[in-house]
Amino acid sequence: xxxxxxxxxxxxxxxxxxxxxxxxxxxxxxxxxxxxxxxxxxxxxxxxxxxxxxxxxxxxxxxxxxxxxxxxxxxxxxxxxxxxxxxxxxxxxxxxxxxxxxxxxxxxxxxxxxxxxxxxxxxxxxxxxxxxxxxxxxxxxxxxxxxxxxxxxxxxxxxxxxxxxxxxxxxxxxxxxxxxxxxxxxxxxxxxxxxxxxxxxxxxxxxxxxxxxxxxxxxxxxxxxxxxxxxxxxxxxxxxxxxxxxxxxxxxxxxxxxxxxxxxxxxxxxxxxxxxxx
Amino acid sequence: xxxxxxxxxxxxxxxxxxxxxxxxxxxxxxxxxxxxxxxxxxxxxxxxxxxxxxxxxxxxxxxxxxxxxxxxxxxxxxxxxxxxxxxxxxxxxxxxxxxxxxxxxxxxxxxxxxxxxxxxxxxxxxxxxxxxxxxxxxxxxxxxxxxxxxxxxxxxxxxxxxxxxxxxxxxxxxxxxxxxxxxxxxxxxxxxxxxxxxxxxxxxxxxxxxxxxxxxxxxxxxxxxxxxxxxxxxxxxxxxxxxxxxxxxxxxxxxxxxxxxxxxxxxxxxxx
Numbered sequence: 001x002x003x004x005x006x007x008x009x010x011x012x013x014x015x016x017x018x019x020x021x022x023x024x025x026x027x028x029x030x031x032x033x034x035x036x037x038x039x040x041x042x043x044x045x046x047x048x049x050x051x052x053x054x055x056x057x058x059x060x061x062x063x064x065x066x067x068x069x070x071x072x073x074x075x076x077x078x079x080x081x082x083x084x085x086x087x088x089x090x091x092x093x094x095x096x097x098x099x100x101x102x103x104x105x106x107x108x109x110x111x112x113x114x115x116x117x118x119x120x121x122x123x124x125x126x127x128x129x130x131x132x133x134x135x136x137x138x139x140x141x142x143x144x145x146x147x148x149x150x151x152x153x154x155x156x157x158x159x160x161x162x163x164x165x166x167x168x169x170x171x172x173x174x175x176x177x178x179x180x181x182x183x184x185x186x187x188x189x190x191x192x193x194x195x196x197x198x199x200x201x202x203x204x205x206x207x208x209x210x211x212x213x214x215x216x217x218x219x220x221x222x223x224x225x226x227x228x229x230x231x232x233x234x235x236x237x238x239x240x241x242x243x244x245x246x247x248x249x250x251x252x253x254x255x256x257x258x259x260x261x262x263x264x265x266x267x268x269x270x271x272x273x274x275x276x277x278x
Numbered sequence: 279x280x281x282x283x284x285x286x287x288x289x290x291x292x293x294x295x296x297x298x299x300x301x302x303x304x305x306x307x308x309x310x311x312x313x314x315x316x317x318x319x320x321x322x323x324x325x326x327x328x329x330x331x332x333x334x335x336x337x338x339x340x341x342x343x344x345x346x347x348x349x350x351x352x353x354x355x356x357x358x359x360x361x362x363x364x365x366x367x368x369x370x371x372x373x374x375x376x377x378x379x380x381x382x383x384x385x386x387x388x389x390x391x392x393x394x395x396x397x398x399x400x401x402x403x404x405x406x407x408x409x410x411x412x413x414x415x416x417x418x419x420x421x422x423x424x425x426x427x428x429x430x431x432x433x434x435x436x437x438x439x440x441x442x443x444x445x446x447x448x449x450x451x452x453x454x455x456x457x458x459x460x461x462x463x464x465x466x467x468x469x470x471x472x473x474x475x476x477x478x479x480x481x482x483x484x485x486x487x488x489x490x491x492x493x494x495x496x497x498x499x500x501x502x503x504x505x506x507x508x509x510x511x512x513x514x515x516x517x518x519x520x521x522x523x524x525x526x527x528x529x530x531x532x533x534x535x536x537x538x539x540x541x542x543x544x545x546x547x548x549x550x
Binding site: 059062063064082084086088090092096099100109110114141143161 | 446
């Protein structure tokens, strides 16, 4: 099912991932058994019903949570803590940026930690802010900006870090619809320009289909991969035309059905790359 | 796309500043006037007219007295306060960061902070003597609690998303303290520092009343024992003024250091 993926270099490998939370006499199995790979330069969306452990999964991938079983490896080496080659963009932009630092310092902080020279830091900060369209806001505090702009700052911070893999955890769930469309195009644009690998978690089916080269549909909790879907839409996508194309409608309908099935807990017998053409 | 400008001068700003100044000054002026007239024809030895007190003021608080009494008091306060601030923030960060340390320390802290600091003066005199060391120790031992406890709370309350962000970028250890934990706790730390300042002034005076050869507390007691009542009242005025000036200085520093915090709060009040 990953014919194309195998020929490419597999950058991120998640195998048999399981996460059980234990506490106060309660055992919650958030993620049961997840296996998938992400090739270098790929944009993969993870979509699933709400509360299905998407965030848990992404935190395990990012080394922020230790899995109960299974393994995550990045470029061949196992992930045991946050690896230097990964950058995280959180949903709660307001709580992810440091309010005591100006935009410039927020973007530059991880670079300082990396030990880059002042000159290099300045270049990376300017470049990252420019590519998210916020060059003017370098001297502002995050709380002086709108929500969408704050999330752009968080994206700029991740870009400046020059990660191999960019992990995005429902990054646009808390912004309004207009801003959301802009940010989706921003992420796709950056991905195509920079050739970074993106793993994008969302609960929005349209967003997953619109953004991804591949969509991984997760089942309800405890989570497994319900289906891997290759999005055979053209690489050039735009909000106006892509979203009204018949193929987009087919794909989103298919994903929607799968997620409904996942919610009901029906296993999917047919694992295929693309939905049948009607 | 434009950022919100900070501290923009709007028309009418001057009027607002003047109005605020008027509000701030009105009540003190009224109280002084009341005091002035209420005490004007007083013949009570212990309650001299304000006129007399003010006339005595320049004679008592000469340059020499400021150097000989105000300066040592201020230095003791500064010393004790600094020791308390450093120890309180350092220990508070340690206790706030580790759940185990907190579990061990909390009962002891609750006990120690329940002891009224002035009662420690005779105890501390026993081993720290009656010199400046004793006074600095007394001030520090009283000031440390609000700073320590507020720091613990501030460090504990560091936002989980911010903590994860820092961790995902490898900002941990000393860098994490500097970039995340201490700034995040700073509003709470400053709340503790503010409480500690008034405690510090009280303890400065009390410690000087016990055993001292100079200082503001010593001077006020000396005047009282020598029945120099107007002089004693001038000492009270000096203490009041000192407290006022220190609190203004503190507010200026706080405004500067916590500028981001006040801005953040103002912006979240506008759009919750």
